[in-house]
Amino acid sequence: MASTTAPTAASTAGSTVNGSHGSPDASPNPGSETLRILVGVGGGIAAYKACALVRAFTGAGHEVHVIPTESALRFVGAATFEALSGNPVTTTVFDDVDQVRHVRLGQEADLVVIAPATADLIARLAQGRADDLLTASCLVATCPVVLAPAMHTEMWAHPATRENVATLRRRGTVVLEPAHGRLTGPDSGPGRLPDPGHIATLATAARDRYGIFRRSLVGRRLLITAGGTREPLDPVRFLGNDSSGRQGFALADIAVQRGARVELVAGFTDDLPVPSGAHVTRVRTARDLHATVNDLAPGVDAVVMAAAVADFRPVTEADSKLKKGGAEDLSVLELAENPDILRGLVESRRTGDLPEDLLIAGFAAETGDAGHTPLDLARVKLAKKGCDLLMCNAVGGGRVFGRDDSSGWLLTPGDHPGEEDVVEVPAGSKHVVAAHVLDALEELFAPG
Numbered sequence: 001m002a003s004t005t006a007p008t009a010a011s012t013a014g015s016t017v018n019g020s021h022g023s024p025d026a027s028p029n030p031g032s033e034t035l036r037i038l039v040g041v042g043g044g045i046a047a048y049k050a051c052a053l054v055r056a057f058t059g060a061g062h063e064v065h066v067i068p069t070e071s072a073l074r075f076v077g078a079a080t081f082e083a084l085s086g087n088p089v090t091t092t093v094f095d096d097v098d099q100v101r102h103v104r105l106g107q108e109a110d111l112v113v114i115a116p117a118t119a120d121l122i123a124r125l126a127q128g129r130a131d132d133l134l135t136a137s138c139l140v141a142t143c144p145v146v147l148a149p150a151m152h153t154e155m156w157a158h159p160a161t162r163e164n165v166a167t168l169r170r171r172g173t174v175v176l177e178p179a180h181g182r183l184t185g186p187d188s189g190p191g192r193l194p195d196p197g198h199i200a201t202l203a204t205a206a207r208d209r210y211g212i213f214r215r216s217l218v219g220r221r222l223l224i225t226a227g228g229t230r231e232p233l234d235p236v237r238f239l240g241n242d243s244s245g246r247q248g249f250a251l252a253d254i255a256v257q258r259g260a261r262v263e264l265v266a267g268f269t270d271d272l273p274v275p276s277g278a279h280v281t282r283v284r285t286a287r288d289l290h291a292t293v294n295d296l297a298p299g300v301d302a303v304v305m306a307a308a309v310a311d312f313r314p315v316t317e318a319d320s321k322l323k324k325g326g327a328e329d330l331s332v333l334e335l336a337e338n339p340d341i342l343r344g345l346v347e348s349r350r351t352g353d354l355p356e357d358l359l360i361a362g363f364a365a366e367t368g369d370a371g372h373t374p375l376d377l378a379r380v381k382l383a384k385k386g387c388d389l390l391m392c393n394a395v396g397g398g399r400v401f402g403r404d405d406s407s408g409w410l411l412t413p414g415d416h417p418g419e420e421d422v423v424e425v426p427a428g429s430k431h432v433v434a435a436h437v438l439d440a441l442e443e444l445f446a447p448g
């Protein structure tokens with residue numbers, strides 16, 4: 001029988017506690033409460049970006065205490081962090097001893113975010129050292145602890161760092177994947193500190209939902225599509241849609257942080273940070289998207305179609321800008337149907353052109369109509385597409401498109417129409433919704 005249940009953060013499959021040694025304590029109203037956030041700053045050149053991180057948190061209304069290491073203060077002065085956070089800054093447990101600052105700050109924190117986390121700081125945290133205020137506070141904290149590493153690629157790849165990172169992750173600390181790109185000096189590779197706003201988004205998601213960054217997709221390859229396609233009418237006009245790409249990028253973000261190799265195929269999107277380490281291909285039209293997905297699908301374990309694909313395209317694309325009163329009759333637009341990419345994938349799997357264990361997931365954006373709720377229409381769409389998982393969002397009236405939050409239902413097929421399994425996805429950031437989708441997908445992967 002169909003069932004409708006709202007999962008709690010603690011009940012979701014495989015959830016682990018992100019904090020160093022705390023217990024699940026999901027926020028009752030994710031994303032909207034004022035948090036006490038400890039921002040730790042390690043001694044690397046990226047320390048200057050911690051200023052923007054502090055700004056992002058205070059701008060969102062959170063209370064921020066900054067704890068730099070001694071070497072971080074060689075890059076950015078304490079006065080800068082004090083002015084930005086509105087709170088005193090010290091590096092040692094021996095200042096204001098009567099206030100037992102390291103215990104109080106660690107105990108009272110809702111979230112600890114360390115950016116940049118240097119190789120040395122990661123090593124000290126992995127060893128459980130408490131030789132300055134930051135490491136001592138981390139030992140006291142029971143809330144989620146999120147590290148954003150930044151260092152040269154060789155240091156990130158060194159077996160000592162790999163083991164330290166693995167130790168911390170095993171204990172529940174979230175160690176984000178560094179961004180790829182230009183490092184200090186001429187070299188480039190993994191090791192860059194992600195954009196501060198992006199760190200703030202990911203760290204807040206770690207607080208909103210425990211286990212969101214567990215390493216459950218190591219060894220998996222995912223193909224995720226995002227954004228809207230545009231179907232050209234002439235060189236300057238097109239048929240398009242309002243998709244921001246946020247949901248697809250959030251899926252790629254979470255999948256990368258869970259250890260997956262991610263192919264992200266993106267149409268037109270807002271200006272969004274590229275998920276660390278994802279391989280991104282940009283496409284324009286539904287037919288470009290179709291060709292790229294078909295190229296990449298044989299090499300992955302799952303495809304998640306979050307792109308908003310135009311169902312129709314103008315039959316002709318004019319070479320020059322269409323003019324009123326010109327030779328063309330502009331009052332009638334002749335359209336051709338685009339391929340249904342999702343249904344095509346399911347069909348190729350059925351005929352053996354794609355592996356039979358390839359998982360295929362889709363999204364449905366539904367407004368409902370006079371006789372049907374969005375969920376009614378999603379049940380019909382799941383059957384029509386034949387995919388393994390469908391995330392349905394109720395859209396319209398400013399909901400979902402272009403926003404940071406979303407909600408809806410996750411549907412998997414039942415034995416008969418009307419017997420689909422339906423799980424409500426409560427309102428949350430698109431990263432938290434992405435985690436629900438990936439949790440459901442992970443349950444569908446064959447063990448092993």
Ligand code: CTP
Binds near residue numbers: 339362364
């Ligand atoms: N989709 C696709 N190819 C298309 C249209 C949609 O692969 N030509 C995928 C979307 O990426 C999404 C799912 O199908 O995962 C549902 O998209 P949606 O636009 O809601 O559905 P449509 O098939 O377009 O149906 P309708 O517009 O009639 O609701």
